[in-house]
Amino acid sequence: MLDRIELESFLILAEELHFGRTAERLHVTVGRVSQTIKQLERRVGAPLFERTSRVVRLTDVGRQLYDDLRPAYDQVQAGLARAVASGRGIRGVLRVGYSSPWCGDLMVRAADAFRARHPDCAVRISEVQLSDPLGALRAGELDLQLTELPIDEPDITNGPVIYTEPRAVMVGSGHPLAHRASVSLEDLAEATLVALSGPVPAYWLEYHIPRHTPSGRPIAHSAPVDFWQELMSQVAVGGMASTVAARAAHYYARPGIVYVPCDDAPPLEYGLLWRTAAENNRLRAFIQVVRELATPPQA
Structure with missing residues (x-):
């Protein structure tokens, strides 16, 4: 069984073919990388790299080991990333609403940016009915909405104001x-x-x-x-x-x-609203994207 430092030292050196760059990526010394590779080669029973004063190359054994280990390592990393995203609540379906077309435009752009960051989370967008501005939110049909203020309800959280309009x-x-x-x-x-x-x-x-x-x-x-x-x-x-x-x-x-x-x-203010009891990391992540897109770039 390879430990993490052996596995990552080997894979990174196989990509970089340079001990200095490998040490930089691992945040260790060149000596530590060299020592780890020698230790691994003793376990394998054959050289994994050819080293000269000018170049570092994979041996045939090293190439075979890399081809065998790389897909498995990538699969482990992807699984870990999915687990982290799941633990943070950034997967599943997020349902967002809007009351005005300019709010809808922003929600569409935010949904595109959010899905690029969190591909395991789908975003559904719908318009909020004019005569029932909180009905869908309270019924759990929406997780978040961008609508006209003021809203002062004990079960609803007022998030950031996104637009202020004359x-x-x-x-x-x-x-x-x-x-x-x-x-x-x-x-x-x-x-x-x-x-x-x-x-x-x-x-x-x-x-x-x-x-x-x-x-x-x-x-x-x-x-x-x-x-x-x-x-x-x-x-x-x-x-x-x-x-x-x-x-x-x-x-x-x-x-x-x-x-x-x-x-x-x-002025009319348009702010983000959500049910206080339903706040989660998925919701907070989407709100962050909305705020980033609504903030004009600095000159």
């Missing part, structure tokens, strides 16, 4: 606010905001679809809708309005809809 008001091209250079939150008293149905936290609704302006003027709400396309139809043909991220103008540009900057509205 706000706009989305209105139809014939709406009284459509031709302004910008609007304020007070101007929402002149609009009817599209309401959402479903189990949406009240504080979340107040932040995104307020019922009063900062001065206390009432803001009208429409009949509630479930899906984004319904919301856009209400805006385009129903004369309603909606507060959105300004970036939506790029993703949802269409005839009949105008995006007007809202100068005094607090």
Whole structure:
């Protein structure tokens, strides 16, 4: 039975054919490598390398031993790597969700990068329903999601904020606010905001679809809708309005809809969320990838 230092010394020297480089890779002295190889040759009963002042070559016996040992060593290393990944939880299936297309774009890029690092872990991506932002997460159908904040729930962990976006008001091209250079939150008293149905936290609704302006003027709400396309139809043909991220103008540009900057509205933040009880190494590894991709490179 070979011990680890004998095995690795032989395999690395067979690749490098240089005692100095072999010692560097093993972080030992050249003398230690030479002594280990001589010891192995005594056990085999034949020289494994031809050594001259200029070159180091494998003998026929050495070549045969290398061809026999290398595949087995690679298999052991691969098995160990899989065991480490399994022990860290970085295998299986990770299910991630997103609420906005720019969040979806990031999730797709993160999934590609994550799979390259952890090929034993698959990533499934799906859109979070507008009217039920936490339902899939709480049901265990999602492990992680990137969605609009604020979220303040005892069973949900708020991770890092990934995007901070200025706000706009989305209105139809014939709406009284459509031709302004910008609007304020007070101007929402002149609009009817599209309401959402479903189990949406009240504080979340107040932040995104307020019922009063900062001065206390009432803001009208429409009949509630479930899906984004319904919301856009209400805006385009129903004369309603909606507060959105300004970036939506790029993703949802269409005839009949105008995006007007809202100068005094607090920005929209998009953060990572997960069930506190379900946090694991697989989840943390994916979050790290998302943060790396969302961080702009330093100039």
